[in-house]
Amino acid sequence: MFKQKKEKEKIENKKTKVSSKLIFGILAVILIAIFCIAMTPVTLQNDTFYTIKIGEQITKTGIDMQDHFSWHEDLAYTYPHWLYDLITYYIYAAFGMTGIYVMTCILSAILGISLYIVNTKIAKNQLISFILTAVVIYIIRGYIAARAQLVTFILFVWIIYFIEMFLKNKKIRYAVGLVVISTLIANLHVAVWPFIFVLFLPYIAEYLIAIIADIVIYRKINVKIINLAIKLLTKSGKYVDKKQKLEEKLQKILDKNEKIKIKREEDLKNPYKIRLQKNPNVKWLILVMLICAFTGLLTPLGDAPYTYLYKTMQGNTTQNINEHLPMTIVDESEALAAIVFILAILTFTKTKIKLSDLFMIGGLCYLMLASRRQVTMFCLIGVLVVNKMICGLLELYTKNGLEKTFKIVTTKVGYVLMILIMLGLSYHFYEPKEDDEYIDESDYPVQACDYILENIDLENARFYNEYNYGSYMIFRGIPVFIDSRADLYAPEFSGKDEDIFMDFINTSSIGKFYEDIFEKYGITHVITYKNSKMNMIIKKTEDPNYLQLYEDNYFTVYERLSN
Numbered sequence: 029m030f031k032q033k034k035e036k037e038k039i040e041n042k043k044t045k046v047s048s049k050l051i052f053g054i055l056a057v058i059l060i061a062i063f064c065i066a067m068t069p070v071t072l073q074n075d076t077f078y079t080i081k082i083g084e085q086i087t088k089t090g091i092d093m094q095d096h097f098s099w100h101e102d103l104a105y106t107y108p109h110w111l112y113d114l115i116t117y118y119i120y121a122a123f124g125m126t127g128i129y130v131m132t133c134i135l136s137a138i139l140g141i142s143l144y145i146v147n148t149k150i151a152k153n154q155l156i157s158f159i160l161t162a163v164v165i166y167i168i169r170g171y172i173a174a175r176a177q178l179v180t181f182i183l184f185v186w187i188i189y190f191i192e193m194f195l196k197n198k199k200i201r202y203a204v205g206l207v208v209i210s211t212l213i214a215n216l217h218v219a220v221w222p223f224i225f226v227l228f229l230p231y232i233a234e235y236l237i238a239i240i241a242d243i244v245i246y247r248k249i250n251v252k253i254i255n256l257a258i259k260l261l262t263k264s265g266k267y268v269d270k271k272q273k274l275e276e277k278l279q280k281i282l283d284k285n286e287k288i289k290i291k292r293e294e295d296l297k298n299p300y301k302i303r304l305q306k307n308p309n310v311k312w313l314i315l316v317m318l319i320c321a322f323t324g325l326l327t328p329l330g331d332a333p334y335t336y337l338y339k340t341m342q343g344n345t346t347q348n349i350n351e352h353l354p355m356t357i358v359d360e361s362e363a364l365a366a367i368v369f370i371l372a373i374l375t376f377t378k379t380k381i382k383l384s385d386l387f388m389i390g391g392l393c394y395l396m397l398a399s400r401r402q403v404t405m406f407c408l409i410g411v412l413v414v415n416k417m418i419c420g421l422l423e424l425y426t427k428n429g430l431e432k433t434f435k436i437v438t439t440k441v442g443y444v445l446m447i448l449i450m451l452g453l454s455y456h457f458y459e460p461k462e463d464d465e466y467i468d469e470s471d472y473p474v475q476a477c478d479y480i481l482e483n484i485d486l487e488n489a490r491f492y493n494e495y496n497y498g499s500y501m502i503f504r505g506i507p508v509f510i511d512s513r514a515d516l517y518a519p520e521f522s523g524k525d526e527d528i529f530m531d532f533i534n535t536s537s538i539g540k541f542y543e544d545i546f547e548k549y550g551i552t553h554v555i556t557y558k559n560s561k562m563n564m565i566i567k568k569t570e571d572p573n574y575l576q577l578y579e580d581n582y583f584t585v586y587e588r589l590s591n
Contacts, residue, residue, distance in 0.1 A: 048438040049154060055443065056158045057141050059450040063162055064140035065133045066454035067169045070464035074472075074496055074512045076116070076128060076174040077503035079109075083117025086110060091328045095516055099490050099507035104523040105516055106332050109176035111215040116174065125466040132174045139172075139182050140165050143408065146189040151415035153422075155434050160415055162450070164407045167362045169457075171404050176217040183209045183216075185408055187227055191313065195231065198309045203316045210320035214333045219340065221324060221333045226395075227409070228317045230387035231310055237383065238306035245292065246285045254278045301374070303382045339520040344530050351401040363396060363403055370414060379421045385413040469582065472500040476555055476583040480506055483577070484553065492551045494536060494560070501555075509549070538562065543573070546588060553577075554586040 078097070085096050091110055095103040107113070119127045140161055147157035165172075172178060187209055194202035214221045243249060254274050261271040296304060324333030357364055370389060373379050389410050396406040422430060436442050467474060480486075481504065491509060493501055498511025510532045515521045517528035531548070534540040538561050546554075554574065556563045563584050566574050578585040 048434070051443075052154055052158075052434075052438050053148070055446065056144060056154065059447065060140040060144050060158070060161055060165075061137035063450055063454045063457075064136040064165055064172075066458035067165055068129075068133045068136045068172055070129060070461050070466065071468045071471075072125065072128065072466050073173040073175060074499040077472075077499040078511055078513060079113045079116045079174070079176075080120045080128075081117075081502050082107070082110075083113040083115070083120075086114050087117065093330075097502040097508065097511070098516070099509070100517075100522075100524070100528065102523070103516060104521060105513075106218070106336060106521060107329060108218045108332065108336060108515075109216055110328070111212075112176040112179060112217065128174050129466065132172070132178065135178045135182065136165075136172050139178065139185070142182050142185045143411070146185050147412060147415050149189060150192055150412055151419050153415070153419050153430065155430055155437060156415055156418055156422075160411050160418075162453075164411050167407050168404050171401070177220070177404075180213055180217045180220050181404060181408055183213055184223070184227070184405065187224060188409055188412055191227065191231060194313060194316070195307050195309045198312060203312070203319075206316055207319055207323060210323040211326050214324050214327050214329075218327070218329060218333050218336050222337050223405070224320060225317060226391065227388075228313065230384040230391065231307075232314060232317075233387050234304065234382070234384040235306060235310035238304055241304065242306070245288060247281055251278065251281060254281075299380060301380055302386060303380050305382060305384075336515075340515055342520055344518065344527065344533075351399075353400060355397050355400040355403065357397065360400070360403065363406065366406070366410070366414075367393060370417070373417050373421060377421055378424055379417055381413075381417060381420075385416065389413045467500070471582075472497050473555060473583040474500075475580050476578055476585055477501060477504040477506060479578045479585065480553075480555070488552070490550055490552045492535075492542075492546060492549075492554045492556075494556060495532060509551070536560070536562070538565070551588055554588060556584055556586075558582055558584050 081097060086107070089096070091107050093104055093106065095105040116128065116131070119131050123130070143164060144157055144161040147160060148154050151157060168181075171181075187206060190202040190205040190209070193199070194206070210221070210224055213224060254277060258271055258274050258278070261267050261274070324331075327333060355363065357367075374381065392402070392406040392410045395402040437446060469475065477500070480491075486506060489507075491501070491506065493509050493511075495510055495512060495514075498508040499513075501508050502511055510517050510528060514529055517532070519525065519527050522528065526548075531540075531545050535542050535545045542562050542565075545551075554562075558579065558581070565571075566586070573588060573590050574586040575589055576584060577587055
């Protein structure tokens, strides 16, 4: 009777635990979605404007690999995120700017939910996964925008999940998922497609190191050579003594290997710091990676998936665009705190880490320091490693991990506090954006473009404009000198001898006299920020070659008289 009662209580406790996890999971997903939406900016970014127009252009001319929005003639254009552009245009055509904002909110929420689910699946701790997801979304908030990268953030998170699950049980559905994601990224954002293969490398590197360690430790090459020598001597029927000595030598090596194997297995179960695992499924993962390498052919972009990143790195654009520049670590307190936290766990605790995870976090850290935009990948992918480290730390230094804390959180009072905290934070981040407009007139020449469209003959005009608002001019139907499709204006992509991008950089920074560049390109009109260096020089010198046609609080439009 007592035994049955105890068994019944055990079953009830198990049901209660499952129920608590389910309720917490549902609530966590809802709160994360709200938090992500609160983090989503209302004001659109410059890339969104050309994205809409390119999507519209694709519906008219298809992917013809030509630019249609600059007045420079015959510029080759790669359409690096043609599928995202097309989808964005259809949403804009149906629902306007509100549709774009809602789409971004939905994608932001999907990113947060995906991050929470994948963290929970891999690290097996809902509470830590919930907290870390909120922290990551906060850190990368500046990169949440109506751009193709938001979709690829989601896909990269799921790539790690599919890799981890495939290595665990080698189920074909995870391999198919990897191939499908690779194909999607090749069409949604070709510039980041090669990064997929970077995510495979830590697992492959660990496997190769494990193989090399086996070869060295167990003297496998020596064993093979001795076996071959014995085989040859057996065939010849001569040198019996020599053969016998080789057999004795081989047996000694095998006996020694057996002892080493027993001790090594014990050491690998409880290593000092780094876990080395030789997972046989990695062989199949390499095959999956090779199949993914061919998905770059499943696009209308020719060889762009294989050449785009290389061409970009060869040019000057990455050296002059802020998000591509190396990170200044002292200016990135959040990234610095994350690095210190990881090093502290590894240095001052007994927490162990898989070699593949160490390679992953180290590689992501290097990429982040090399290019500040990679802070997104460091956070989105690195958090999965950090989560496992924290869970390992809790297992070592607490009796029940966070079970007691989780029980407290999953009480009625705990749920109420959790809801109040997350809703409070969400409102705190949303409230400053409440009155924001989709288009910020201090950043984009809304009124100036109205004037241009009403008063200037665009067929005979060649505008000089600046990088940050060129996309908006494209959106308004005004041909541009340059816009934020930086690669289009570099000779590696444009097919031109001129480096239009560097001519802009030199002009805007007054590295070259603006009049020389304008003469080179036959500029007829200039639109510039009111507080730009060039505008201040024109006004200060009262340059007679420039007739001011229009000015507002943020922008000035000139006609160049000597064109």
